[in-house]
Amino acid sequence: MAEMNKQLRIEQKREGDKLSCKLTGWMDPNTSPDLLNKIDLSGIKSLVLDMGGVEYVFSAGLRSILMLQKLLEFQGGSIKLINLSDDVRSIFECTGLDSLLEPKA
């Protein structure tokens, strides 16, 4: 049971108006609000979420990402998701949110 309660770890790296966040863990109803509460978007024009360590993105996670996207768009910025596993990518594709992703290599 060592795996119990996967938290969402967010490592932020800011360079000027660019912010990149490396996410690790699950994006479920318990962990997803952290995405909005821990990422400070002030003055950010470009947000890159590195999803390499994200195993699952449930609907609560999708909602948080959509919310970030709307907040960024308002301040003239944009969001990009990179390094998605094939499974997670399929979730974005089937909910029509794949325009947030970088084109598949």
Added chain:
Amino acid sequence: MKNFVKSWFGKHSIKFKLNLSILTCVFLCFLGLMIIISKKSEPIIKEQIDEIAQKSVEMYAADFAHLITDAEQIIINTKNALSQISKDDTKTLNVVLSSAIKTVYHSELSFSGGWVYIFPPENVSQGKLYSVIDNDDGLISFKTEKIENFYHHFPWFKTVPREEKIFWSEPYRDIETGEVVVTCLMPFKFWGQKELNGLVALTIDLSEMHRNSLKGSSFYRSGKLLLLSKTGLYVNHPNPNVALRLTIFQLSRMMKLPQLGLVGKHLVAGKSGQAEIPYSSVVDGPAIFFYAPIKNIGWGFCLVYAKDELLKPIRQFKWIVGLSLLMFVALMLVITERIGHHSVGQLITLCDVAEKYGKGDFSENFDEMPTSSEINRLATAIADMKSDILEYVNKEKEGAAERQKNESELEIARHIQKSALSTKYPKSDAFEIATTMVPARLVAGDFYDFFFIDDNKFAIVIADVSGKGIPASLYMMKAITLIKNISRSKMGLDFVFEQVNQQLYEGNDTCMFVTAFMAVVDLLTGKAKYVNAGHLPPLISNENKKKFINVKTNVALGVYENATFAEEEIDLDPGAHLLLYTDGVTEAENKANKRYGNERLLKIFSKANSTPANNLDLVMKDVKRFIKGNPRSDDIAMLDFVFHGYEPGTITMPAKLEKVQEFLMYLRDDMIEHGLSKKAVFNMVMSAEEIFANIARYAYESKDNAMVTIKTRQDDEMYYVKFIDQGRKYNPLKNEMPDLTVDIKQRKIGGLGVLLVKKLTDSTSYKWQNKQNILELGVKMKK
């Protein structure tokens, strides 16, 4: 229909009818009353809730307005005092400021500082700033300092109108403390000056204030208080990227929620009210906003509740109304019972005595003669009847004694035989069984049997002994005992029947024999082994195909020495069932000497369902309909066995969001163990999360005993997860789905979860059964 009611009603006692009539009238009246009360009260309760919420928000607004007035008064007083002193009188300036700040400290204002800024002769950076130092010991001192970075500290500084009027800044974050503050200020002139000389200002710490008020406001769990500035800017918001950054109008446009914009417009126009918002991130769902303006400053408060929670008292009210109706009916039941008893009591006494006479108990006499004349006549008639009957009975007794002696021995035999047949059906989730046995005479030659061989192996037997009556029943007793005992050896069924055959053969001088069919079902795997000894082939319904099982006939038991038997095997799917029967069924004859036959049996069997007792009833009724009163010439024995399948994958856990990860881990391990493909596992985990979270969020009123049971099962192609909860009736699969054709920038945020479930699973089903929500998801094992 009318006849039915009449005959049904006629069957029951006067007392029952009396009770029923009174009870129905009272119940209907009261129900009507309850409905009226309920319908009338609902809007009143709703109104009251709304009123409480509206009053609360207006109270906050009034308190805040009070604060604003206080602050403005201090500023005006200070400004007036400053206009009485000359430009270079620093000493008096200090006295004026000191008194102003003391006023602040003695008022209810929570503040971070007040200061006076003196306009410089040339440029801003050389201006003098008298700021107030708030010492911990409560003493106040001043220091004069130059602020190099004035604009940076006070972003609104440039926008202050250069006229002697009160001005309120927009809320901003104090650069030193990081708290949300707002500044009230007013330009002033020293004594005898023509130009403006500086600003007098007071800064109020808002963060402290709305933190305090938030605690007080939560008369429901989800209530959140939001403060909006005069431009509609959120002073506070649970999402830090909204607070002090976005206005309600901007959020309204972003989220495509025109209702939000309307709230903003109302507040700007100084109007209070309430509004329903389809999705608010404050409560992560539908919300109701109660809002009130703070008139003297043009700001506003919004009190935000989850819509669901606000409706809770109404639901509770309905429960209370329903419960009191039930209690009232129970009370009426007791009362009418008493009334009924009183009014027809004598009649009932008479009935009781007459019934006892009917059963042969003549001990009772009419000690207390009833008083009313009709009942009196009845009583006399019954008493006369009693003496006639007693006379007749005495005569009859003598003749009957002889006959009884013969019959009672047969009766004893019947009892012994009956007790040899198993009657207690075992309770198991894995299967269900029912049996029936109708002898043509008092004792029978047919029999069935069922028993566990070990924990997971269950045996069913049907057999028919040649001949009828006592000899057949004796031979049957021997056969049933042998089969059960030798089965316990756990050897193959071929061996079991060979042994039984051998022992029945030995000493079988009367040349009797037994046809028998026996099956042993492995409850874990559904594998059924069976053996036949000259018996009719049973019927099977497997994978919805209904047919006679293909059996090797073999020879009947007890005919040949050293006869051999073959064991065969068949797989039962969950839901499969077996019907074992004797020839009393297929060979039942009607008056035209036609036999019931296999075709009819197969046809009626095709209507069978998963309840064994039902199925036996179905066949029995069909046979009776066919023979139409022709007396049965042969015994009938039947056994119906329904295999539900073994369900190892069942867990029950609290329906709480915190448990979602634990549940998904369990589910994932189970699927990996069952060899599902990686893709299938992922898709099911994604979908199961949505359903679990839905149940955790919405199914239960109270989270205390909220539980959800999850059952997993699989067949050749699919893996299924079933969710069972006892919450309110609710099918999440019916939720609205987002329009995918809309550009992402225009997309609404809700409804994604249902979409995921529908896209990722290969089957979904929902039903409301036994007050439970039963929702099942299925994925193909290989993807």
